[in-house]
Amino acid sequence: MSSIVERLEPVVRVRDLVVGYGGCQVASLPELDLLPGQCIALVGGSGSGKTTSLLAILGLLGRSASVTGSIRTCGVDVLTATGAGLRAIRGSRIALIMQSPQESFNPTTRFGALMRRTLALHGVRGKDAEARIARSLSNVQLPAEILRRYPHQVSGGQAQRLAIALAVALGAEVIAADEPTSALDVTVQAEVVALLQRLRAERGLAVLLVSHDLALVSTVADRIVVMQSGTVVDAGTPREIVTQSQVPYTRELIAAVPTLDGADE
Amino acid sequence: MSLELAPATTRRIPGMAGLARIVRSDVLAGIGLVLLVLIVLAAILAPWISPYPADGTVATHPMESLLAPSSSHWLGTDQVGRDVLTRLLYGARTSLVIAVAVLALAAVIGVTLGVIAGYLGGLVGDLIMRVTDIFLAFPALLLSLALAMVLHPSVTTAIIAIAVTWWPWYARLTASVASSIRHRGYIDAARCLDVPTRRVIRRHVLPNSLTPVLVQLSLDAGGVILTAASLSYLGLGAQEPTSEWGLMVEQGQSLFTTDWWVVTFPGLAILITAFAFNVLGEGLRAGLDPRRESR
Numbered sequence: 001m002s003s004i005v006e007r008l009e010p011v012v013r014v015r016d017l018v019v020g021y022g023g024c025q026v027a028s029l030p031e032l033d034l035l036p037g038q039c040i041a042l043v044g045g046s047g048s049g050k051t052t053s054l055l056a057i058l059g060l061l062g063r064s065a066s067v068t069g070s071i072r073t074c075g076v077d078v079l080t081a082t083g084a085g086l087r088a089i090r091g092s093r094i095a096l097i098m099q100s101p102q103e104s105f106n107p108t109t110r111f112g113a114l115m116r117r118t119l120a121l122h123g124v125r126g127k128d129a130e131a132r133i134a135r136s137l138s139n140v141q142l143p144a145e146i147l148r149r150y151p152h153q154v155s156g157g158q159a160q161r162l163a164i165a166l167a168v169a170l171g172a173e174v175i176a177a178d179e180p181t182s183a184l185d186v187t188v189q190a191e192v193v194a195l196l197q198r199l200r201a202e203r204g205l206a207v208l209l210v211s212h213d214l215a216l217v218s219t220v221a222d223r224i225v226v227m228q229s230g231t232v233v234d235a236g237t238p239r240e241i242v243t244q245s246q247v248p249y250t251r252e253l254i255a256a257v258p259t260l261d262g263a264d265e
Numbered sequence: 266m267s268l269e270l271a272p273a274t275t276r277r278i279p280g281m282a283g284l285a286r287i288v289r290s291d292v293l294a295g296i297g298l299v300l301l302v303l304i305v306l307a308a309i310l311a312p313w314i315s316p317y318p319a320d321g322t323v324a325t326h327p328m329e330s331l332l333a334p335s336s337s338h339w340l341g342t343d344q345v346g347r348d349v350l351t352r353l354l355y356g357a358r359t360s361l362v363i364a365v366a367v368l369a370l371a372a373v374i375g376v377t378l379g380v381i382a383g384y385l386g387g388l389v390g391d392l393i394m395r396v397t398d399i400f401l402a403f404p405a406l407l408l409s410l411a412l413a414m415v416l417h418p419s420v421t422t423a424i425i426a427i428a429v430t431w432w433p434w435y436a437r438l439t440a441s442v443a444s445s446i447r448h449r450g451y452i453d454a455a456r457c458l459d460v461p462t463r464r465v466i467r468r469h470v471l472p473n474s475l476t477p478v479l480v481q482l483s484l485d486a487g488g489v490i491l492t493a494a495s496l497s498y499l500g501l502g503a504q505e506p507t508s509e510w511g512l513m514v515e516q517g518q519s520l521f522t523t524d525w526w527v528v529t530f531p532g533l534a535i536l537i538t539a540f541a542f543n544v545l546g547e548g549l550r551a552g553l554d555p556r557r558e559s560r
Contacts, residue, residue: 106469
């Protein structure tokens, strides 16, 4: 795979990213190149700056944050882009999957209306929209019946797959996933991960995965970036990280992985 | 994971099915609903089911004044010989119209201002909420009385006077709910995509703020009827010859020791209606609690 992807343009390209709040540095990411079909994982504990880096790449940090360096997401320079420039990539080219999808859906809107409205916001309407919705649902293996449901009537795994279906329906090239499986139980986690892997293989979807779960990401990511207290302390392929890393924090994370059931807290 | 899904019967905004579910599981709420249906039917059908329809409006029969309950006048007659049962049935119309009009006015004003204040926050939100606080600072009945006195006493005046003191509660309730959901994921997402504020409020904030308002409305209906009765009782609401329960109580109170039926039955009507609204409201509150909602 690497021989093919190396010739492709990265969909996300980060250089010398530093994020600070009021003079205090909270996250820095010297270099990151996400290629189509690739999965890069940002791993670290709470406060390591992994989510902040992700939000910076999406251009979602508020005005109180000072962001320096350069971020190119789907061909748009995030730090200099206007609101319209960012809207052109948000959703339609890079989609955000949150930890708890049920809480990020409007509880009074059925999924069908939710998908139709979102597609309409991106200029897709009528038969085209219906066809896209049907295709994306079969892609994530959910029945069309689910479109008549409200968010509280589906399970966590179904809601997460619906969020992914929405990204697929919009034709996103990159999925930015912030702890997409930590609210799910282990078997459902595996299903969501398998779905993301399949979409990568079938559609060349790139995945930027933020997680605290080193065991999980070492099975899916092409590259792992370990962060601690706002800086990158280690980076490499899963094999390099898990078997060869001498960085103390990485060793701690590996030691924290339970050996029997694969679930950690 | 299997693809089986729970049956799609429950929603957050209750439809007929939701109401039926609440009433089935809560006997008291069921009683409230049945009572209310009967009261509404009585009000609608008053001209056809009352024994002496003319008594509901202008007719008087001085020769038949203060007759005790009997087979020809089930609930007796009042000072000017009007059938008390007939006046009660017509009075249900006045009371229900007042309740519906006051709550509609108060909810429309209060919810609109509350949703705007809660969602926008900042200077606009502060401004709206401080005005709301000013209205809340006055004792409600006193403000209603003053207004009703300044304006010409009538049913319309009573409606306006009560609505003016009632909307701030809805504004405050809605504002607190709206501000608690303004940073939910779906609202942030809509804002990121530059959805106009008006549409964010209409589509996302408003529907998710309505459940507590709905419950409050049914809890308040009894209170509005009582307040309207108080205004009429003090001569500042409905005027003769309109049938109104509060007015009937006022006219009958001096006769309580000798002709008890004139004051007792309208008093009971007020009590039963307020009770019905209250138990139904309590039932809705318990039934719509999301923590009790089935998946």
